[in-house]
Amino acid sequence: MVFTERVRLGIPSREEIQELESNVMDLERLASRSATASVGVQESLTTGPVLPSALTRRRRQAALGRSGESALLARQRLKGVSTSSANPLAGLSANAFQELRNEVVDLKNFNAKLSQSAGFLLNPIGNAQSRALGLAAGIPVVGFAASIAPVIYQMIVAQHGAGGIFDVTKQTLDNTKSFIGLEREVGIDAGETLFLGNVSLRQGIPHNITSNTQDLQDGLRRYTLQTNQFGR
């Protein structure tokens, strides 16, 4: 006799796998179309009239669209036909003012961020540099790279100027403020610390003595230092 328990776990069937694959492919197609569409929209929104075809395309759209009348008036103005109802700005697209305004605002923001960043970059104290980098992150890369060169020049000059982190004068002033310790001063006066103009002399066992006279002279000086304290 055998005791048996049976277990059934659900897995995708062959038809469900086909459905899954079909769904994935459909999703991929939709994503591809969406990407293509978004690129098209992005180009239409951001790309300016850098090509003649773009100009003609925009004009054709204006002629076919609601701004067709304005395009006609602009054409008359270009031909020298003056009418009382002619709008001198009619040749522009419907969003021309908004586009121009956006460009001005962008330029203004860019300059503001750049000057703000430059101010922080010139200050090497604290976390001002990181804050400046954070501000710079919002600036378009190309414009920032082209405009930052004079700022960097100013920054380097300022760093080497008075009060800068590479100010040599300040380092000199720092040296003048340093002093020899009192213990060393007392040691020199007491003859315990050798402090002579002759750098070849040293305390302890003589080394590299090439002359008996030199050795005797050193011994005399050392004796004088240790006994009479007149070695200075």
Place this chain on the structure above:
Amino acid sequence: MSSAFPSTQNIAKQEEPINIDLLFKLTQFEMQLPGFLDDRGRQIAEGALDEIKRKMQAANYSRKIIDGTTLENFQITEDGFLEFEIRSEYDSESGFDVATAKEKGTANHRIEPQSEDGVLSWIQDGRRFFSKGHDVSGIPASNIITDTLLQTTVKLQNNMNSAMDSFFEGVVNQ
């Protein structure tokens, strides 16, 4: 599950431009899925068997019953099921089904000597007793196999689902 002709061939026949790379990955997924299900399904089934054996050991089952509990008839069906059986088999020398008795229990029953002129003998509290037959109480049902599988089926299914999802993502996103 046999998949001699991947269904992605039907997708490739469509007229709209398709992502060949994705199609290749889907074909790869479909062709590797049966092997993956067989391998991972066995792992999951053996995990359930190990859990049952641990509980048997904790309940002081004999080693012969534990060793006689095995995984059998593992198969993947065409209609989308992974099936397997947990089988427990151990009979005493007299032919008594010990494994089933431990799992499902036994009712009160009468025991008698094997021969008509024989007697039953046993020692209790230091005294020997004899009997020509008497009623004994049954074995309580443990239901270790049934209860464990009932408790862990959802977990096993979840493990299977997450394994399949990971496999699909791994193939498609490689």
